[in-house]
Amino acid sequence: MTEVFRLDRVSKKYINDGREFLALKDVSLSISEGEIFGIIGMSGAGKSTLVRTLNRLEDVTSGTISFYGQDLGSLNARDVRKVRRNIAMIFQSFNLLQQRSVLSNVMQPLRIAGVRGNERKEKALEMLRVVGLEDKKDEYPSRLSGGQRQRVAIARALASEPKVLLCDEATSALDPKMTSEILDLLKDINRTRKLTIVIITHEMSVVEKICDRVAIIDSGMLAEAGEVKSIFADPQSEAARKLVFPSNPFDPSEKDSRLIRLVFDGLSAGRPFIAELVEKTGHKVNILSANTRSVGGIGYGQMVLELPKGEEEQIIGFFKDRGLSVQEVKHSEQLHS
Amino acid sequence: MSSYIVEAIKNGIFETLQMTFFASLLSYVIGLPLGILLYSTSKGRILSNRPLNLIFGLIVNICRSLPFLILLVLLIPFTRFVTGSSIGTTASIVPLTVGAVPIVARMVESSLSEVSPGIIEAAVSMGASPIYIIVHFILPEATPSLLFGAAINISTVLGYSAMAGVIGGGGLGAIALQYGYYRYQKDVLWTTVTLLIIMVMTIQEGGNMIAKKARK
Numbered sequence: 131m132t133e134v135f136r137l138d139r140v141s142k143k144y145i146n147d148g149r150e151f152l153a154l155k156d157v158s159l160s161i162s163e164g165e166i167f168g169i170i171g172m173s174g175a176g177k178s179t180l181v182r183t184l185n186r187l188e189d190v191t192s193g194t195i196s197f198y199g200q201d202l203g204s205l206n207a208r209d210v211r212k213v214r215r216n217i218a219m220i221f222q223s224f225n226l227l228q229q230r231s232v233l234s235n236v237m238q239p240l241r242i243a244g245v246r247g248n249e250r251k252e253k254a255l256e257m258l259r260v261v262g263l264e265d266k267k268d269e270y271p272s273r274l275s276g277g278q279r280q281r282v283a284i285a286r287a288l289a290s291e292p293k294v295l296l297c298d299e300a301t302s303a304l305d306p307k308m309t310s311e312i313l314d315l316l317k318d319i320n321r322t323r324k325l326t327i328v329i330i331t332h333e334m335s336v337v338e339k340i341c342d343r344v345a346i347i348d349s350g351m352l353a354e355a356g357e358v359k360s361i362f363a364d365p366q367s368e369a370a371r372k373l374v375f376p377s378n379p380f381d382p383s384e385k386d387s388r389l390i391r392l393v394f395d396g397l398s399a400g401r402p403f404i405a406e407l408v409e410k411t412g413h414k415v416n417i418l419s420a421n422t423r424s425v426g427g428i429g430y431g432q433m434v435l436e437l438p439k440g441e442e443e444q445i446i447g448f449f450k451d452r453g454l455s456v457q458e459v460k461h462s463e464q465l466h467s
Numbered sequence: 468m469s470s471y472i473v474e475a476i477k478n479g480i481f482e483t484l485q486m487t488f489f490a491s492l493l494s495y496v497i498g499l500p501l502g503i504l505l506y507s508t509s510k511g512r513i514l515s516n517r518p519l520n521l522i523f524g525l526i527v528n529i530c531r532s533l534p535f536l537i538l539l540v541l542l543i544p545f546t547r548f549v550t551g552s553s554i555g556t557t558a559s560i561v562p563l564t565v566g567a568v569p570i571v572a573r574m575v576e577s578s579l580s581e582v583s584p585g586i587i588e589a590a591v592s593m594g595a596s597p598i599y600i601i602v603h604f605i606l607p608e609a610t611p612s613l614l615f616g617a618a619i620n621i622s623t624v625l626g627y628s629a630m631a632g633v634i635g636g637g638g639l640g641a642i643a644l645q646y647g648y649y650r651y652q653k654d655v656l657w658t659t660v661t662l663l664i665i666m667v668m669t670i671q672e673g674g675n676m677i678a679k680k681a682r683k
């Protein structure tokens with residue numbers, strides 16, 4: 131698979147009034163052609179900084195970033211501008227020209243690329259058709275809804291036929307319905323135009339809905355990266371668990387009881403394991419939290435149980451025999467998460 | 468009022484408009500690029516250049532802190548050098564322009580600063596050059612604000628043009644001074660003052676209306 135971006139031990143230090151702040155620490159990643167790659171993390175984790183290094187809106191302090199094998203750090207200003215035409219970007223606040231019509235906005239990147247007048251207009255109209263806003267071509271952005279504005283921004287981003295689309299919290303200013311529509315549109319564009327998409331978000335639901343792979347950023351560091359499915363099924367890092375698992379479980383009834391987390395995947399989610407446990411063995415467990423979600427059309431679920439004293443091993447054995455993933459959970463983790 | 472005074476006032480209106488028009492035009496020819504320079508070379512902007520910004524900023528600040536009347540006097544030799552005379556309507560255009568340039572420059576700088584950084588970031592991410600960004604992103608976005616600023620600037624120049632009458636400029640200011648002040652013709656004084664007020668207000672309100680129309 132062709133590699134679009136390769137980040138090798140990337141660090142970024144900001145210096146403000148003599149005070150240093152390390153926004154990215156030793157981040158190494160690889161993003162492949164045609165995939166939808168998610169970058170998720172809490173607010174302030176360094177996601178925007180990371181995505182802005184990908185088109186050199188931000189220079190890295192150390193490490194290297196290559197784009198189709200070309201070291202971005204080695205390019206001069208003119209070459210950076212050329213490369214940027216292959217890396218389109220959309221933003222949380224849309225960033226459309228308020229004083230220009232929708233059509234004129236979409237034509238901007240074509241004009242920058244030196245495309246001639248008539249061809250420019252044709253191409254821009256074609257892009258507006260792709261996002262379903264051809265009838266709004268003469269409107270001004272202030273008269274459009276948030277979802278429509280983001281569609282215009284997407285049309286604008288696609289106009290110069292980029293290889294990659296970077297989305298920095300592109301749906302964070304939108305309501306759930308519009309978010310869903312924009313994500314569907316992005317997925318569609320990814321499929322039909324073979325466009326590589328990098329999505330920055332703080333919402334797990336966005337990753338769930340359209341990403342193939344995801345990287346989790348925590349305080350400037352890469353906590354974990356991999357297939358969305360496997361991270362949902364079995365998150366390894368604390369940061370990933372916080373994002374994947376619910377944040378307000380019940381308190382355990384006893385301070386020193388053992389807690390376990392059961393993770394189901396599409397195959398096992400349909401079976402009533404807790405009922406079976408009670409029926410077959412007579413052991414009773416206390417359910418502290420449970421939730422299910424659908425990732426790429428497959429159901430996932432996880433449940434945190436408090437085990438009765440003295441019966442722990444038998445219960446764990448029961449679940450393991452049935453092929454479920456069982457993880458020990460610390461009380462502290464349960465309370466903090 | 469005798470007919471020759473009415474004639475003089477009519478002529479004065481014409482001269483005032485003439486001075487205001489040319490001085491405003493010239494002050495934008497110089498002040499607009501200067502304002503763009505002040506904006507784009509300041510810290511964190513697309514052509515950030517500290518020494519250049521400091522030098523231009525200093526020149527603008529010095530010119531702006533001089534009272535206009537002092538500037539008029541100081542500029543007499545320069546005006547004579549440029550126009551061949553230091554009195555009359557044409558001569559007044561020189562100090563009016565010099566006085567208005569720093570104000571225009573600062574006003575332009577402030578209008579451009581209002582453009583959202585996000586729009587500039589979007590332009591940069593499209594691979595646009597700094598000059599392209601100024602011409603095709605920043606200036607169009609700032610247009611309504613620039614027009615509001617222009618309304619203020621032009622009416623200020625008109626007010627200053629009356630002051631230029633003091634040292635031999637033409638226009639309504641000179642008439643007010645000659646007839647109203649030196650000859651105690653109160654009716655002439657009040658007529659010219661009223662006319663000046665109406666002209667300033669027309670420019671200001673007309674400008675605001677155009678600026679509002681321009682805002683999409």
Ligand SMILES: Nc1ncnc2c1ncn2[C@@H]1O[C@H](COP(=O)(O)OP(=O)(O)O)[C@@H](O)[C@H]1O
Nearest residue numbers: 144146151153172173174175176177178179180
């Ligand atoms: N230009 C800057 N100067 C100094 N600190 C910055 C700058 N930009 C971002 N930061 C800091 O870097 C950290 C990461 O910011 P950011 O990448 O925007 O986070 P995220 O997008 O994940 O919310 C934050 O603590 C932020 O305050």
Ligand SMILES: [Mg+2]
Nearest residue numbers: 177178179299
């Ligand atoms: Mg951010």
